[in-house]
Amino acid sequence: MVPWRRIRPGRPEQPDEGHSARGLESARRSSSLPSGVFKARSPAVEQAIAGGAGDVFLEHMRRIDGALDVDLEPGLQDPESGDQGVDIPAIEALLADLHEHPAEAAPDLADGLDGERTFVLVDLSVLGRGEARSAAVAELLELAHDLASLAGHDRATLERLRAELDRLAAADRTTPTLNQLRRGVEDALDRSGGRT
Amino acid sequence: VRPGPGTADDERIDPRLERVEMFAHELVVAVVNAGICAPSTAQARSQLRDAVLAFGAALAQGAPAPLRIEAHGHALRWDGRDLLGASLQAGRLVHRMHERGVRALVFEPTLDGEALGRFLGLLDDPRQADAFRPGVLERVLRDQGIQGATAELGAPAGGPAPQSAVPGPDEDAILRYQELATVLQQSHVAASRGHELEIDLAQTVVERTVARMGAAPSDLLALAVYDDVDRFTVGHSVRVALIALEVARAAGASEHQLLLVGNAGLLHDIGKSRLPQEVLFKQGALDEDEWRAMAEHPRLGAQLLVEQDDVHPSAIGAAFCHHMAPAGGGYPDALVRFDPSGISRLIRICDVFEALTAVRPYKRDLTPLEAMARMNRQAEQFDRRWLRFFFRTVGIYPIGTRLRLDGGESALVVRHGSSCERPVVRLLTDAAGRPLAEDRPELEIGVPVDGRTPRVAAVLRRRGGQEYEDSSARAVAPIHHACLGPEPAGHDSRPHG
Numbered sequence: 001m002v003p004w005r006r007i008r009p010g011r012p013e014q015p016d017e018g019h020s021a022r023g024l025e026s027a028r029r030s031s032s033l034p035s036g037v038f039k040a041r042s043p044a045v046e047q048a049i050a051g052g053a054g055d056v057f058l059e060h061m062r063r064i065d066g067a068l069d070v071d072l073e074p075g076l077q078d079p080e081s082g083d084q085g086v087d088i089p090a091i092e093a094l095l096a097d098l099h100e101h102p103a104e105a106a107p108d109l110a111d112g113l114d115g116e117r118t119f120v121l122v123d124l125s126v127l128g129r130g131e132a133r134s135a136a137v138a139e140l141l142e143l144a145h146d147l148a149s150l151a152g153h154d155r156a157t158l159e160r161l162r163a164e165l166d167r168l169a170a171a172d173r174t175t176p177t178l179n180q181l182r183r184g185v186e187d188a189l190d191r192s193g194g195r196t
Numbered sequence: 197v198r199p200g201p202g203t204a205d206d207e208r209i210d211p212r213l214e215r216v217e218m219f220a221h222e223l224v225v226a227v228v229n230a231g232i233c234a235p236s237t238a239q240a241r242s243q244l245r246d247a248v249l250a251f252g253a254a255l256a257q258g259a260p261a262p263l264r265i266e267a268h269g270h271a272l273r274w275d276g277r278d279l280l281g282a283s284l285q286a287g288r289l290v291h292r293m294h295e296r297g298v299r300a301l302v303f304e305p306t307l308d309g310e311a312l313g314r315f316l317g318l319l320d321d322p323r324q325a326d327a328f329r330p331g332v333l334e335r336v337l338r339d340q341g342i343q344g345a346t347a348e349l350g351a352p353a354g355g356p357a358p359q360s361a362v363p364g365p366d367e368d369a370i371l372r373y374q375e376l377a378t379v380l381q382q383s384h385v386a387a388s389r390g391h392e393l394e395i396d397l398a399q400t401v402v403e404r405t406v407a408r409m410g411a412a413p414s415d416l417l418a419l420a421v422y423d424d425v426d427r428f429t430v431g432h433s434v435r436v437a438l439i440a441l442e443v444a445r446a447a448g449a450s451e452h453q454l455l456l457v458g459n460a461g462l463l464h465d466i467g468k469s470r471l472p473q474e475v476l477f478k479q480g481a482l483d484e485d486e487w488r489a490m491a492e493h494p495r496l497g498a499q500l501l502v503e504q505d506d507v508h509p510s511a512i513g514a515a516f517c518h519h520m521a522p523a524g525g526g527y528p529d530a531l532v533r534f535d536p537s538g539i540s541r542l543i544r545i546c547d548v549f550e551a552l553t554a555v556r557p558y559k560r561d562l563t564p565l566e567a568m569a570r571m572n573r574q575a576e577q578f579d580r581r582w583l584r585f586f587f588r589t590v591g592i593y594p595i596g597t598r599l600r601l602d603g604g605e606s607a608l609v610v611r612h613g614s615s616c617e618r619p620v621v622r623l624l625t626d627a628a629g630r631p632l633a634e635d636r637p638e639l640e641i642g643v644p645v646d647g648r649t650p651r652v653a654a655v656l657r658r659r660g661g662q663e664y665e666d667s668s669a670r671a672v673a674p675i676h677h678a679c680l681g682p683e684p685a686g687h688d689s690r691p692h693g
Contacts, residue, residue: 087570090572091568091569094568094572097572098584098587104581104584106448106585107541108538109444109449109457109537109538109542110538111537112535112537113538113539115534116510116517116535116536116537116540117509119530120498120513120516122532123532124498124499128495128498128499132498132499132502135503160534161532164532168531168532
């Protein structure tokens, strides 16, 4: 995991001559710093205090947002690129790619929806937990006995599904539910024109 | 990090406003926390302490005490200025203020974390609604030992913010955004507690969002740049949903498909609510076991959604597949190999783009162009056709982006021009920072007009309620130069995307 790169936002803190002693009192009571520090009243101390509160805020934001960035794939994470991370050749390649496909139609949002649902259910019926696993098993069993629904999958999806179920069986990772689904898929393929 | 040339930014930058907005952020998170964890938990206490520290920092920066945070329409406001970033996830707080007839929250320097917790609890507790009456509030606060926090009673004000050089979003846009964030906050809270999700409510909110998009396609998305409060990745998911809706709309999606895309975007990260808190909120790098737990969040999300009634399979699929690469790879380690659906492939792209470009206090947020270039470099991780369609739709300078032009003016991207690298902009201020009339003719970047070819010098960014040009802005001009070629470009000097 690449460590966080932290870049402080905003301009350097400017100590305010007219600072609020009450604000310092509040910070003193909330801070783990020795209380004597807060009696100094020097601009440097004020700056440290203001910066310290900012640090706490930044740490807080890092904590609550951390999960957003750590789940990016390593190739997409690149916090060390920092200010030098502007990759002009990559941008030129991007623009060239766009210009090479000037009138490309939008892909289909609905593409693969049925197949995705079935594959996810297969996964959850084995690796899911508790209620989710039960729900996935129930849906798959229903699907296995509903040839009309299975026939709603395109042939390529059915063949892929059959191949994956066979692979699981060969690896001794199949289940009674998946075996029933396998038979249903076979029937659906037969009805749609036999095995390919 | 430095303010840009000209005086507009210099005048706008007020360090007190930045600190007050940070305090407002902390208040908003504390209120959201109140729905998640008991006041006595370490997390709640830590958040209250953070809020008090942010309050102290605002005072130390010169914000006058007592400090008043007003509810103004659907927004939070300080000193007559909207705290837009904090407002976007403040639906619950603002709603409570309206319900209780609280015009402003007032904080004194004697505020401490315990008192703030009790005060926010009082405000949030419907059984204590009677406390917010004239003549009663003072006694209740005294009885509960709440010092340093009180409420100014009276109907919250409404109406637009004072005129500024920068056009702000309208009230309805803020409300719609808050609705999305609030329903997602509630869903995450319910999920983390093992309760049933309010799927119907989420769908209703997405329907309203889609309905609004028909009239004004991009103002909700433009709000996203202000949203740097987050809790359980709520802001991230709202932004992913909004980006995905824009792209799906451009792809010619039916209204039904838009609803599916909006729901899938909103719920794609719901599995994170089932991650152990020590993993989700860990500071620093995850170890191998923690990473393994993190990599399970797509499956956890799909499980959570399968357990609910009436969740469309596309949302379940997107939750499961939004980290899967089309040719295999990514995670979770699925039992079977398969191709994600079109909706899941779109959500994946929006998810990564949002994470790379999001404003985060601890990292440099990439410009959309940089993020796109990085994603293009890793194009095998995505469906290439969706990736190109995404780039073309969002544009190198997305609608709502604020730019500094090479003549020193600031400008707002209002639509895409003849290609994705040539946005059409409306000038906001002249080089001296003076506001310009809204009816001035729009300019297309890179297209000569009146003997001058307008070019982009920098992308303006926001953080902590302030606008600035970060140091990466120095690299924007050469990027733009690379985009448009070395000579002033005519309309047809390059093929159009």
